[in-house]
Amino acid sequence: MIVELGAFALILALVLSALQTGLAMAGRLRRSPVLAGAAEGAAIAGAVAVALAFAVLIWAFAVSDFSVSNVAANSHTDKPMLYKISGAWGSHEGSLVLWCLVLTGFGAVLARARGLPFGLKVSAIATQGALGVMFLAFTVFTSNPFVRLNPAPFQGNSLNPLLQDPALAVHPPLLYLGYVGLSVCFSLAVAALIEGRANSSFWPAWGRWIRPWALASWAFLTTGITLGAFWAYYELGWGGWWFWDPVENASFMPWLAATALLHSAVVTERRGALVGWTAFLALLAFTLSILGAFIVRSGVPTSVHAFAVDPERGMVLLAILAVASGAAFALFAWRAPQLKGGGMFAPVSREGALVLNNVFLTASCATVMLGTLYPLILEAADGATISVGPPYFALTFVPLMVAALLILPAGPLLAWKRGDLKGVGQRLALAAGLAILMALLGWMAFEPKKALSAAGIGLGAWLIFGTLAEVAERLRLFRAPFAETLRRARSLPLGAWGTTLAHAGLGVFVLGAVVETGYRVEAARALAPGQMIEAGKWAVRLDSVRVVEGPNYLAEQGRLTVTLRDGSAPTAVIAERRFFPTGGQTTTEVGLDFRGLDDVYVVLGERVRNEAGDPAWTVRVWWNPWARLIFLGPAIMALGGLLSLLDRRLRIGVSRRKRTA
Amino acid sequence: MNWLPKSPKARRRLWVVAIVAPVLALAVGLSLYAMRDNVTFFFSPSETTDEDAPVGRVIRLGGLVEAGSVVHGANGEVAFAVTDNAATTRIVFHGDLPDLFREGQGVVTQGAFLPDRSFRATQVLAKHDENYMPREVADRLKSKGEWRPESDAPATGAATL
DSSP: OHHHHHHHHHHHHHHHHHHHHHHHHHHHHHTOHHHHHHHHHHHHHHHHHHHHHHHHHHHHHHTTOTTBHHHHHHOOTTSOHHHHHHGGGSSHHHHHHHHHHHHHHHHHHHHHOOSOOHHHHHHHHHHHHHHHHHHHHHHHHHOOTTOBOSSOOSSOOOOOGGGOSHHHHHHHHHHHHHHHHHHHHHHHHHHHHHHOOSSTTHHHHHHHHHHHHHHHHHHHHHHHHHHHHHHHHHHSOSSOSOOOOHHHHHHHHHHHHHHHHHHHHHHHHHHSOOHHHHHHHHHHHHHHHHHHHHHHHHOOSOOSSOOSOOHHHHHHHHHHHHHHHHHHHHHHHHHGGGOOOOOOOOSSSHHHHHHHHHHHHHHHHHHHHHHHHHHHHHHHHHOOOEEEOHHHHHHHHHHHHHHHHHHTTHHHHSOSSSOOHHHHHHHHHHHHHHHHHHHHHHHHHSSSOOHHHHHHHHHHHHHHHHHHHHHHHHHTTTTSOHHHHHHHHHHSOHHHHHHHHHHHHHHHHHHHHHHHHHHOEEEEEEEOTTOEEEETTEEEEEEEEEEEEOSSOEEEEEEEEEEETTSOSOEEEEEEEEEETTTTEEEEEOEEEEETTEEEEEEEEEEEEOTTSOEEEEEEEEEETTHHHHHHHHHHHHHHHHHHHHOGGGOHHHHHHHHHO | OTTSOSSHHHHHHHHHHHHHHHHHHHHHHHHHHHHHHSEEEEEOGGGOOTTTSOTTOOEEEEEEEOTTOOEEOGGGEEEEEEEOSSOEEEEEEESOOOTTOOTTSEEEEEEEEOTTSOEEEEEEEOOSOTTOOOHHHHHHHHHTTOOOTTSSSTTTHHHHO
């Protein structure tokens, strides 16, 4: 009964979304606040209905109602409660409901937003409703999670064990908040293209409205992608964290577009310029989100980690992509020539630097897209099956990004309208010197000597010191009395702190990525208990292996000791090889020994026989120097995004209410 | 700088082009250059002729892991055979096989041929899905009429029974 309620709520949400679109369009045409208000109500009711459906789905998973085919296919009574619940969004159907929930939920927030002009808001609500109709119809008609099984099985098939992991329980919701958050930017861009006025005060305001959405989506995407990378790092046991796999690129492309959007929206807000470009990026970012969903779900590009794959239903996503983005870009092509932003600008200025940032970000996004889609294009064209591997991305994406990062610290130091390049150079001289010093130190400290990796360390340091130089400049650190600096620090807007954190966090990430990639040491050997393996300065001894029983798996649990090569500083680590009888799958639980910024990463492999014929286990050890920074950096970046979001200047409704109070 | 256009609008456009063009040229150039050398072609064992897959060129080789062919050597070296039921290639791999590697299942390996026409794999790819059948492998088997989706372990069902 409750399950039927969920199915009903989902259909109701579809009807409400259709109603939302219709009412909003009628309200816009007749300029009727009553109809528009009804559309807002439909948007909120739709979100409530999807939330109800999602709650019912979670309930069905929590109580293991195997009469629901989705539950039977993805759950099991032995599964821990956390993974029963996360199983609700672990499959194609469930994750689509989550997608719809975020879509309608943000639509409801948009409906409640204050301070937007009537026409813009109503058009955006209509667009958001139309997106809701497409995705809800897709869910209800092709991927309904509430389909019953008759007779109901006694036991379910369980969730893929690799997905039974805390990081992966929260990874999809965060990622979807980012992906689908971009739908609001999309709707606001479509609305602006419909309403777009030549008057110059409209566009700066529009830039201000779109920014919080872009910022929030970007912060969620950053966190979601990082969690995914971290999961791949410790759960797959391959020693790496990014493989340039199509599925990874699928989430990375919207991130790059959202990053570009974030920066160009600032120019639109402050200078009323780049109007068409910002609108284009807003359309592009959500288009890439849908493309990402297609890549992940269709299974068309060969990926090492694709879940919830179903080619036929993937094609429906391609159709949604064609309709939604096709219509939006057609609208763009029609209206863009009529858009008139303000804006004259000099090449050497803050806006000039932001344009350069956008050019680099979109160019690198394009190279990632080419590398991801080229195998598909070639296969369609002449049937050859190819794969584009990490070397391609190292040769294309990395140089473009390096160029972008080299100019990054100069951007925030340049003034709007007319920057002073010489002054910026003087203010960054110290940072540049420190960065070069760091590169030299890095070159001396790490073995083997690698010039490129040392230069990469310099680049990371340049980002961090360059960003700090900008804050120091603003606070007049060491040049004014300390009390003055403190006073300035307090009055510095949160948005400025957010920018600083995001840029410095990027530098932290670069340091981690460069050092880990350049200097990681890998070793493998078949070890009998008591034997050792060495990797760089570390030695790992296999102490014992025993069989342990988990809630829904059996595991060979290896107890190992990590020490320095001279035997000092021992730490115990546990690495497991788990066998899940349901589904018959084996997974790896990596043993991670956190050593300051470094990881000693231990994988217990298959049981074999060693040279003497005794039972032994293949033990694989990685020494990943500075690996901690790879995940710390993006966390700092996301925190920067959060700080910027809290900036009062970005919150239109709040400041207005404050003024009346 | 009197060669600059007079109107501010045209001047801005010129600047934008001046910024965008080099970056675009760089991106296109890098992509073309990288595409030339870093694209890996996929083959099934019966397609790996000397001309198409010469010794030393990095390719992807995929097929079904032949039942009973997996031999674990000392020091983590694994040898196995991959077949498309028309031809079989012997593969040597040094390292840990993916958790989902099983006899009778589809597998994609990356590496290069040695002079003795055995294949040295540097990477063995497997997906996180227990129903995994690499799409390329499935396509090749279908085109050869060797695709038997009804059995769990295609083509080796008979061999193991």
